[in-house]
Amino acid sequence: MSLIKPVPPERLPELLRRIPKAELHIHIEGSLEPEMIFKLAQRNGVTIPYASVEDLRKAYAFTNLQSFLDIYYAGASVLLKEQDFYDMAWAYLEKAALDNVIRAEIFFDPQTHTARGVSMETVVKGLSRACKEAKAGLGVDAELILCFLRHLSEQEAFETLEAALPFRDHFIGVGLDSSEVGHPPEKFAKVFAKCKELGFRLVAHAGEEGPPEYIWSALDVLKVERIDHGVQSTRDAALMQRLAKDRIPLTVCPLSNQKLKVFPDLKDHSLRKPLDAGLCAMINSDDPAYFGGYMNDNWQATFTALGLDASHAVQLAKNSFEASFCDAAMKRKYADRVSSVVESFH
Ligand code: ADE
Ligand code: ZN
Numbered sequence: 001m002s003l004i005k006p007v008p009p010e011r012l013p014e015l016l017r018r019i020p021k022a023e024l025h026i027h028i029e030g031s032l033e034p035e036m037i038f039k040l041a042q043r044n045g046v047t048i049p050y051a052s053v054e055d056l057r058k059a060y061a062f063t064n065l066q067s068f069l070d071i072y073y074a075g076a077s078v079l080l081k082e083q084d085f086y087d088m089a090w091a092y093l094e095k096a097a098l099d100n101v102i103r104a105e106i107f108f109d110p111q112t113h114t115a116r117g118v119s120m121e122t123v124v125k126g127l128s129r130a131c132k133e134a135k136a137g138l139g140v141d142a143e144l145i146l147c148f149l150r151h152l153s154e155q156e157a158f159e160t161l162e163a164a165l166p167f168r169d170h171f172i173g174v175g176l177d178s179s180e181v182g183h184p185p186e187k188f189a190k191v192f193a194k195c196k197e198l199g200f201r202l203v204a205h206a207g208e209e210g211p212p213e214y215i216w217s218a219l220d221v222l223k224v225e226r227i228d229h230g231v232q233s234t235r236d237a238a239l240m241q242r243l244a245k246d247r248i249p250l251t252v253c254p255l256s257n258q259k260l261k262v263f264p265d266l267k268d269h270s271l272r273k274p275l276d277a278g279l280c281a282m283i284n285s286d287d288p289a290y291f292g293g294y295m296n297d298n299w300q301a302t303f304t305a306l307g308l309d310a311s312h313a314v315q316l317a318k319n320s321f322e323a324s325f326c327d328a329a330m331k332r333k334y335a336d337r338v339s340s341v342v343e344s345f346h
Contacts, residue, residue, distance in 0.1 A: 005346055007310040015345055016299045019313055020337045022103035022320035023096060023284050023295055025228050025251035027147075027177065028127060029076045029109055030287025031092035040078035040087075048078065060290055065209050065260050066179055068290060076112050085126025089142075093130060095288075097138040099295040103324050103334065104142040106131070107175055111149045111160055120163040128170040143325065144171040145203065148191065150183040157191040165198075172325055173201030175228065176218075180210040185218040192222040201225060201325045203251075207232035209262060212239050219248065226251060226323055230281075231262060234270045243279050249323030250274055253286035254302040255293050266305035275312060282320040314342055 007015050034053045041048050050056040056075075062068040079085060089106070096104050106127070113123050124144070131142035146164055148157040164171070174195045176188055185192075185204055192202060206218040208229035215233055218224045219242070230250035233239050243250065254269050256262075263269045274281040283302055288294040293301065299316075302308065321334035 004311040004314050004342065007345070011345075012303065012310065012313075013300055015310055015342070016303060016313055017296055018100060018345065019317045019341055020100050020102045020334065021295060021299075021317050022105070022282070022324045022334070023101045024105045024226065024249070024282065024320060024323055025107070025253055025284035025286055026092065026096075026104065027072075027107045027109065027287050028089055028092060029079075029112060030072060030291075031095075031289050032075055032079075032088055033091070033289045036088065036091060037075050037078050040080075040084050044078060044080045044084070046078045046080070048074070060259075062260055062290075068260055068287070069178060072287065072290060073112055076109075077116065079113060080116075080118060080122075082122045082126040082129075085123055086130045089127045089130035090133075092288075093134040093138055093140050093142060095294050096142075097134075097140050101295050102140060102337070103321065103326060104131075104134075104140055105145055105172070105325060106142060107145050107147045107177065108171075109147050109149060109177065110164065111152060111156065114160070114163065120160075120167065124164065124167040124170045128167075141326070141330075145173045145175050145201070146171045147175040147177045148188060149178040150176050150187065150205075151179040154188050154191050157188055158194070161191060161195065168198070171200075173203060175202075176204035176206075176222070177228070180205060180208055180214065184210070184214055185224075186221045189221050192224075196223055203228055205229055208257075209260075212236035215239055216242075219246075225249075229253060229257075231257060231270050234273045240274070240277060240279070243274070244277055247280050249280040249282070249319065251284050251323070252281050253284045253291075253298070254305075255288075255291045255298050256286035259291040266301060269302065269306060271302065272306055272308075275308075275315060280319045280323050282316045282323060310342070314338060 134140040202224040203226045204218040205228040207215040226249040
């Protein structure tokens with residue numbers, strides 16, 4: 001039986017807004033709103049093949065992951081200067097603060113920018129400055145995670161790592177993203193082994209569109225500590241047991257899964273299965289500017305579609321801090337903040 005006092009349905013949205021959360025799956029390039037794409041295009045003299053903000057927004061009708069990635073990489077082409085990266089990150093952090101996100105572990109894709117001649121220093125310093133200022137300025141404790149693009153080679157991932165190492169104090173971990181099917185985790189075995197040796201925290205997208213086998217190999221070959229998405233895990237009972245036994249977090253992104261047709265109807269989303277099995281799953285926004293909402297939009301839509309209640313809210317919020325890469329004392333402090341917000345809510 002739940003120990004959380006029930007909250008009447010009409011007050012649940014308010015609780016969801018107020019509860020403190022960690023966001024662990026947000027691609028900063030996916031927070032670039034159409035308005036900012038146009039503003040930066042103008043500021044930097046970059047031409048984009050859309051006549052207006054509305055015209056660009058209309059193109060956000062995705063059929064699968066690849067159809068989204070093509071537009072997402074094109075949108076990122078307006079980012080050239082350190083200030084552009086700062087402005088993008090700050091805009092996200094302001095929205096995160098309004099949603100009571102108090103810890104954010106933010107992905108960035110340096111290869112999307114270095115391939116266009118933007119230096120690693122420009123990318124990392126712009127993002128990192130926004131993260132540093134967010135603590136005092138917005139009450140958001142933000143860190144960066146560098147992602148390798150899995151449609152590119154492992155050699156290119158190694159070159160990216162080498163270019164990033166002079167800035168290693170600016171990011172806490174590495175991840176793996178982009179086109180999943182056909183690019184299994186084991187393609188990056190050596191570079192992840194090197195990153196582990198260097199002391200980076202490790203995560204990888206697996207089981208978004210790809211099969212449960214990719215989740216097994218992300219765990220057993222790459223040795224990641226969290227699985228990004230992982231929604232295909234529910235197709236494999238042995239894998240669910242493994243995720244439970246090792247308490248491997250799943251950073252689930254419901255509106256993303258809906259927009260990319262993983263679960264075209266949010267009512268069919270598999271999130272209840274890991275939650276009912278007591279796994280460490282939580283809700284995140286992935287690419288909020290493209291998928292129809294930030295953290296609280298994801299929470300509200302998912303609670304409505306799946307009929308979740310206040311006890312799920314506490315479970316999801318506590319899971320988010322447990323799964324974060326903060327130290328044990330901070331995790332306890334954050335979990336206490338969740339409890340005190342819920343207690344004072346009544
Ligand atoms: N890059 C940005 N968003 C992504 C997603 N949902 N899956 C894989 N790579 C991504
Ligand atoms: Zn993602």
